[in-house]
Amino acid sequence: MSARRIFARPARFAAIAPYVWMVLFFLVPFGFVLKISLSQTAIAQPPYEPVFDLTAGWTAIRAAFAALSIDNFRLLTSDDLYVFAYLRSLIVAVTATALLLLIGYPIAYGMARLPKRWQAVAMVLVIVPFWTSFLIRIYAWINILQHDGLLNQILLALNLVGEPVVWLSTDTAMYIGIVYSYLPFMILPLYATLAKMEPALEEAAGDLGAPPWQVFWLVTFPLSLPGVGAGVLLCFIPIVGEFVIPDLLAGSNSLMIGQTLWLEFFTNKDWPVASSAAIVLLVVLLLPLLLYERLQRRQLEER
Amino acid sequence: MRQFSRLSRFNVASLALGLAFLYLPILILVIYSFNASRLVTVWGGWSLRWYHEFFADSAMIEASWMSLRVATTSATIATLLGTLAAVALSRGERFRGRTLFSGMLYAPLVMPEVITGLSLLLLFVALNAERGFWTVTIAHTTLTMCFVAVVVQSRLGSLDRSLEEAAMDLGCAPVRAFLSVTLPLIAPAIVAGWMLAFTLSLDDLVIASFTTGPGSATLPIRIYSEVRLGVKPEINAISTLVIALIAVVIVIASLASKLSSSQGESAAPL
Known part of the structure; x- marks a missing residue:
């Protein structure tokens, strides 16, 4: 009998503890987010109703269900503040990811060579x-970008420049911060695919007369697409x-959705609206999340 | 040098600029933590003044202590659970709910922290749990065990299975074969996983902000509330201490993966 088969059963038992943990602390909490996103805001502790009480019997549960409402979601779609926040989040993420790819690719390419x-x-x-x-890394950039910081001094x-440039509280500062923080996440998957690539392929293209930019565009880049996909996600x-x-780095006149969620939760104490914002964010990210999960699983399990 | 012949001038430039971009800000932060001047922008000579100030700041010390306790506890639980999960996924063949299991393990790696933080808080409120050390620890464990699972799983995947098979052919029970053959081989990855979990927990602001209660702020929460008010030299000193601590952790982790690479492929990149 192969070791694979003998190992299979005890290995399955190993799944029990982490499985239970993840169901309890990752999956079940989403149920609560969904439930509270459908309830009314209240000035109370905790600041929402209805309170779901299983001990109160069937009628109470029915009443609780009847009190569920989609008002919060209606608010999210009707209030410009939230619509703009979602749009801004997507625009920032697309722009930043493109910048990361542009900056990360040459670095990963240099590493692979x-x-x-x-x-x-x-x-x-x-x-x-x-x-x-x-x-701390974001704080390091505040040091550099502030009014009389190192960048302006230089x-x-x-x-x-004739006078100090305002860097902090601008989108430029935010993009610098994002690129700086996420650069390793872009470089590593790119590097992993580029390093595995057969150098003979590029050499062959060059020997057959392709100029360097064509070698890159027709051979190297298409072969590195799996790494590009992983890095982008x-x-x-x-x-x-x-x-x-x-x-910390962008101005406060236009917010991203993570910020509005934080604001609703900590400043306005509006838990139901914050929960609805989280649900919508999750729905927006569902497709990329599923893609990412498939990629990760294939990479780790199908060796 | 022939071995560098594949590098074009463009490659060298992008590598140099890339690494400078990654390291200069941290370097500047560390240098200014030794600045005697209160103004962050004026160099007033070398001094340890801000370190003294930090050690005299009882709120900061208390927050650091809280962070260290949370990081140690959560990293330990996460390493245990993450390793079990990795073993189940790479050796367990098919079992019911396996897709859900791997999905739950990989999703938190990229899930925006505001969502994870909010959902855990709502759970703790529903359970009527008192918020503080344990709620933050549980939250951090949930996040970091996924990172541990990935690191250990990648090591298990690159392992030569014939070693386990040989042990069992020689009459070892599966559990015994795992404990005496597989476990020592993946030990460096487990150590690296613990270190990663520790630093992630030490670093986390968003999830901790949601799940902690009044009076039990972690170090990032304290730093964040100070940073919002502007640059303070004391924060540079604290940051330098955290960087130094993490540097020690990295050295230990890389020594551990050195050990592992001398026995086969190196541990996961993370």
Whole structure:
């Protein structure tokens, strides 16, 4: 009997504890988000009703169901604030992901062309910033971008600008922050596919007379598409719901959906509306999430 | 040098600029943490003043302590659960609900944190749980066990299965074969997974903000509320200490993966 088969049963038992944990703390909570997104706001603790009470018997449950409403969703679709927030989130995510691809690709390409030993070093160098705190890296940029920060000092010293430029609270600062924070997520999957590529393919194209840009565009780039897909999903999905970066670096006149959700929850204490915003965000991200899940599973399990 | 012959000038430039972009901001932050001047922009000579200030700030110290406790506890539980999940997925063949299982494990890796944080908070409120250390720990465990599972699973996938088979051919029971053959081989990945879970937990702001209660702020929550008010040299000092702590963790993790690469393929990139 092969080890695969003998191992199968105890390995299945290994699934029990993490399975129960994930159902309890990942799946079930979504049920609560859905439920509260359908309930009314109330000035109470917790600030919503109806309170679902299973012990109150069947009529109470029926009454609770009758009290469910889609008012919050109606508010989300009718109020410009939310519609704009969703649109802005998508636009920011698309733009930032495109920037990340443009900046990350040459770096990953350079890494893949390093000698093998240096590739490992370069990979560690790209991963290390991912390990250092996210918040601290954003803070580092506030240091640089503030009114009398290093960037303005350098620009003034070089006489490139006459007076300090306003960087903070602009979209430019936000894009710098996003690109900076998510760059490793773009580089690593790109590098993984580029490093596996057979150098002979590019050489053959070159030997047959293709100029370098054609070699890249007709051979290298199409072969790296799986890495492009992984990198794009890995960046796009979390950026849509990003909160910290736009909150600290972008201006407050146009918000992303992660920020409105945060605001509704912590400032307005409107849990039902925050929950509805989360549900809509989840629906928007469902397709990319499913794509990502399939990609990840194929990569890890079909070896 | 012939081994660098495949690099064009463009490749070298993009590598150099890319790495400079990744490291300069952190370097600047660290240097300014030793600045004697209160103004972040004026260099007033080297000083440890802001470190003294940090150690005298009891609220910050308390928050750091809370963060370290949460990170240690959640990383340990997450490593246990994540490793079990990885074993089930890479050795368990088909079982009912497997697709759901892997979906639940991979989704949190990219799920926006505001959603995860909000949904867990609503659960804790519904359960009437007192919010504080344990709710944050549970929330962080849920997120980080997925990262551990990916790291360990990728190591298990690259492992030579004939070793396990040989052990069992020689009469080892499956569980024993796992404990005495497989486990030592994946140990470096498990260590790396713990380290990753630890740093992720130490770093998290959004999920912790949702799931913690009054009076038990973590370090990122404290830092965030200070940063919103503007740049303060003390924050540079705290950040430098966190970076130093994480650097130590990375060195240990990379030593662990060195061990693993001498026994076969290296551990997962994350």
